[in-house]
Amino acid sequence: MDKEQFIINAFLNSINGDDGAIVDNWCFSKDLFFENVHFKRSWMSLEQIASKALLINISDAIVMNAKPKYALLGLALPKNLSKAEIKALQKGFLNTAKKFNIKIIGGDTISNHKIDISITLISEIFKKPVFRKGLKIGDLLAFSGNLGQSLKGLELLQQGKKLSPNHRFIKPKIRKDFFYEIAQKLSCAMDISDGLSKDLSRLLKINNLGISWYKNLNSYELYSGEEYEILFAFNPKYENFIKQCAKKHKVKLNIFGQAVKGKYEFVGKEHHF
Structure with missing residues (x-):
């Protein structure tokens, strides 16, 4: 532990x-x-x-x-x-x-x-809260936006370089309108603050489930912290609705896996201690 x-x-x-x-x-x-x-x-x-x-x-x-x-x-x-x-x-x-x-x-x-x-x-x-717990077998797992820019920005800063004022590391993008519209269709959600891999491990652990991957994600997508995009899951019957909402709010939707029996172990550097 x-x-x-x-x-x-x-x-x-x-x-x-x-x-x-x-x-x-x-x-x-x-x-x-x-x-x-x-x-x-x-x-x-x-x-x-x-x-x-x-x-x-x-x-x-x-x-x-x-x-x-x-x-x-x-x-x-x-x-x-x-x-x-x-x-x-x-x-x-x-x-x-x-x-x-x-x-x-x-x-x-x-x-x-x-x-x-x-x-x-x-x-x-707003109406009903959305928790981390609530994931069910067969639910689709997704995240909003593009992951990896925060870690890339941190690496540039550590090299003594400067970032644009609108860079994600400086100014996180908050997807409030998109999330409020889809919230009632979600099984669970959390924000990505410690990297997708770490936060996914938390989400799956609390629900005692594993993941079947749909995509091969690179190390920046998996391990970039302070992204503040949204990690969420939903029943496949809501897929078209959520895709329409993403299009309406100009949010990139990444459906990257499906919840299955099993467990998912985080392997990487801890951001806390």
């Missing part, structure tokens, strides 16, 4: 263990975005850092079929950060929150030697 799962197991109950926790008609989720773990200051502007920190939280809410309403910010910031730099962070949070109709309602700040951001998002369920 990896240490992440060891920690999670200490707090297991009927509510946690998904992208967010569902309580009544609300979804509560949290993500961390830490300097020198998720980003370097030389890679992104302060506005981009704040925006991405919020976007990765929004991604968790959307795949639960929830609409983000409120956010709590935890900010650990260096003492030498100027007011202009703090305003840049504020701009990133506020502009992204406005785009998704989110109200920032509080939080906490402390002094730190680097920028560490913790966000709690409170979201309202």
Whole structure:
């Protein structure tokens, strides 16, 4: 058992263990975005850092079929950060929150030697939540968009190169309109934050199933983290409907396998510890 799962197991109950926790008609989720773990200051502007920190939280809410309403910010910031730099962070949070109709309602700040951001998002369920659990034998497994660009971008940054402001590593694409339209036809879903292979192993493990592959995916498609595309499954009878929705929202649909009896073991580098 990896240490992440060891920690999670200490707090297991009927509510946690998904992208967010569902309580009544609300979804509560949290993500961390830490300097020198998720980003370097030389890679992104302060506005981009704040925006991405919020976007990765929004991604968790959307795949639960929830609409983000409120956010709590935890900010650990260096003492030498100027007011202009703090305003840049504020701009990133506020502009992204406005785009998704989110109200920032509080939080906490402390002094730190680097920028560490913790966000709690409170979201309202749209009709019914979508969980990681619910996969059935015969369901088709799919993901949205193109995978691999985030890892390629990270490699360029590590070589000292710069990325376009619209690069996926800087600005994740959130497929909210597409997902909300297909949500009620899905068996299960989660966002791809730790790479398709790792997140697929989580999805299949919680459902005690394996996969029959339809496609040979390359290492970038399998192992690129921080993609924030959607991994989901559905009964084959909904295939035409989902294809039509993908076309309507101009989202690339990749049906890459089918759920079968068995299990799937992740083999690769852990993104956590």
